[in-house]
Amino acid sequence: MAEENAIELRGVKKAWGDVVAVQSFDVEIRKGEFFSLLGPSGCGKTTTLRMIAGLEEPTEGQILLEGHDVVRVPPYRRNVHTVFQDYALFPHMTVNKNIWFPLKMRGISLSDAGQRIDRVLRLVNMEGYERRLPQQLSGGQRQRIALARSLVDEPAALLLDEPLGALDFKLRGAMQKVLKDIQRNVGITFIYVTHDQTEALTMSDRIAVMKSGRVHQIGTPDEIYSRPATAFVASFIGEMNFLHGRRLQAQGEMPQAEVGGHRFRASRSTITGTPGSGDEVLVCIRTERVQVNSHRGTDHEVEGTVRRIVYRGTDYELTCDLAGQEVRAVVSAVDWNPELRVGTQARLGFNAADITFFPQAEEKEIVQYTTEAV
Numbered sequence: 001m002a003e004e005n006a007i008e009l010r011g012v013k014k015a016w017g018d019v020v021a022v023q024s025f026d027v028e029i030r031k032g033e034f035f036s037l038l039g040p041s042g043c044g045k046t047t048t049l050r051m052i053a054g055l056e057e058p059t060e061g062q063i064l065l066e067g068h069d070v071v072r073v074p075p076y077r078r079n080v081h082t083v084f085q086d087y088a089l090f091p092h093m094t095v096n097k098n099i100w101f102p103l104k105m106r107g108i109s110l111s112d113a114g115q116r117i118d119r120v121l122r123l124v125n126m127e128g129y130e131r132r133l134p135q136q137l138s139g140g141q142r143q144r145i146a147l148a149r150s151l152v153d154e155p156a157a158l159l160l161d162e163p164l165g166a167l168d169f170k171l172r173g174a175m176q177k178v179l180k181d182i183q184r185n186v187g188i189t190f191i192y193v194t195h196d197q198t199e200a201l202t203m204s205d206r207i208a209v210m211k212s213g214r215v216h217q218i219g220t221p222d223e224i225y226s227r228p229a230t231a232f233v234a235s236f237i238g239e240m241n242f243l244h245g246r247r248l249q250a251q252g253e254m255p256q257a258e259v260g261g262h263r264f265r266a267s268r269s270t271i272t273g274t275p276g277s278g279d280e281v282l283v284c285i286r287t288e289r290v291q292v293n294s295h296r297g298t299d300h301e302v303e304g305t306v307r308r309i310v311y312r313g314t315d316y317e318l319t320c321d322l323a324g325q326e327v328r329a330v331v332s333a334v335d336w337n338p339e340l341r342v343g344t345q346a347r348l349g350f351n352a353a354d355i356t357f358f359p360q361a362e363e364k365e366i367v368q369y370t371t372e373a374v
C-alpha cells in the first residue's frame with residue numbers, strides 16, 4: 001500500500017543538459033525506516049535528496065510523499081526537513097530561538113512552543129543550553145541543535161546530507177549513535193546521505209549504493225555486504241580480493257573458474273549464459289574470508305608466497321602471490337602465527353560459500369582498495 005511508504009521514487013531522473021546526475025531511481029521507503037544513500041563523490045546523492053526536498057525538479061519520473069505525488073508541491077509545503085553538513089543555525093539567535101524558528105513560521109509563540117522545545121532538547125541531550133549562541137557551542141553540539149530544530153515540528157521525514165561530515169573521527173562515531181537513538185525514539189523516516197560505508201552499514205535499515213547516477217543495489221547492510229549485486233558494490237564496501245580467472249564448464253551445480261592452475265567453485269555468480277572457452281571472470285573473495293594456514297578444512301587450498309605483512313593492531317594483513325596475482329588475507333592478531341614471514345609459503349584456504357564470480361567487464365567499475373573510503 002502506497003500510504004505505508006513515507007517516500008516513493010518512480011523512474012526518477014535528473015539531467016542538466018548532457019550531465020545525467022541521477023537515472024532510473026525506483027525505491028519505496030517505509031515509514032520509520034533509516035534509509036541511506038551511499039556512493040562516491042558525484043554519484044548523485046545530494047541531487048536525489050534535493051529532489052525529495054523539492055529544491056530540484058526531476059527531469060523524469062514521480063516522487064510520492066505518503067502516497068501523494070509532490071513533483072509540483074513547493075519545498076515549504078512538503079512535510080520534510082533537510083539537515084546539512086554546515087548546520088545552518090542562525091548565528092545571532094540563541095539555541096532556544098533557533099529551535100523555535102520553524103514553529104514561529106507557523107504562527108506559534110515562543111511561550112506556546114516551550115514544551116516542544118524542551119522535549120527536542122531532551123531528545124538530543126542538550127538541556128541547559130537554551131541561552132547560548134551557536135558560536136558558544138562545539139561542532140557536535142551545533143549539529144545536535146540543528147537536529148532538534150528539524151525535529152521540533154514533527155516532519156514525516158528528515159533528509160540528512162552528510163550531517164557528520166565536518167566532525168572529527170571520534171565525535172563522528174559518538175554522533176552516529178546519538179542520531180540512531182533519536183531516530184529510534186521519534187520513529188521518523190530518515191534519508192541519510194553518506195560516502196562512508198562503515199557509517200551506512202552500522203546505521204541503516206537499508207542502503208542504496210550509487211555510482212555515476214545509477215543505483216547498483218538496494219538492500220539491508222547484510223545483503224549489501226554478503227551478496228553484492230555488482231563488482232562495484234563488492235569493491236566499495238569492505239575489503240575484497242578480485243582475481244582474474246577463466247570460466248570453466250561447471251561440474252555439478254556450482255559455477256567454476258580456473259585461477260593460476262587451480263579450480264575454484266563459487267556459491268554465487270552474476271554471469272549469465274553458458275561458459276565459452278576462454279571466458280574471463282572476476283573471482284571475488286573478502287580478505288577476512290581467506291584462511292591462512294588454518295586447521296579448519298576448506299573447499300580449496302592453494303600455496304602462496306608471502307610478499308607483505310602489515311600489522312594493524314587487532315589484525316594482520318597479509319599479501320601473498322598466487323601465480324602472479326595478489327591475494328590479501330586478514331588474520332586476527334589472536335590467531336597469528338609468528339612463523340609467517342615475508343618469503344615463506346602460506347597455505348591459503350577458500351570456501352565456495354565465500355566466493356562470487358562477476359563478469360570481467362565490470363572490472364573498470366571497481367574502486368581501488370583503501371582502508372577508509374573518504
Ligand SMILES: Nc1ncnc2c1ncn2[C@@H]1O[C@H](COP(=O)(O)OP(=O)(O)OP(=O)(O)O)[C@@H](O)[C@H]1O
Nearest residue numbers: 016019020021040041042043044045046047048195
Ligand atoms: N546544478 C547543477 N548543474 C549541473 N550539474 C550538476 C548540478 N548539480 C550537480 N551536478 C552534477 O551532478 C552530479 C551529481 O552531483 P551530486 O551533488 O548529487 O553528487 P553527490 O553524490 O552528492 O557528491 P558528493 O559526495 O561530492 O557530495 C555531479 O556530476 C555534479 O557535478
Ligand SMILES: [Mg+2]
Nearest residue numbers: 045046047161
Ligand atoms: Mg553531496
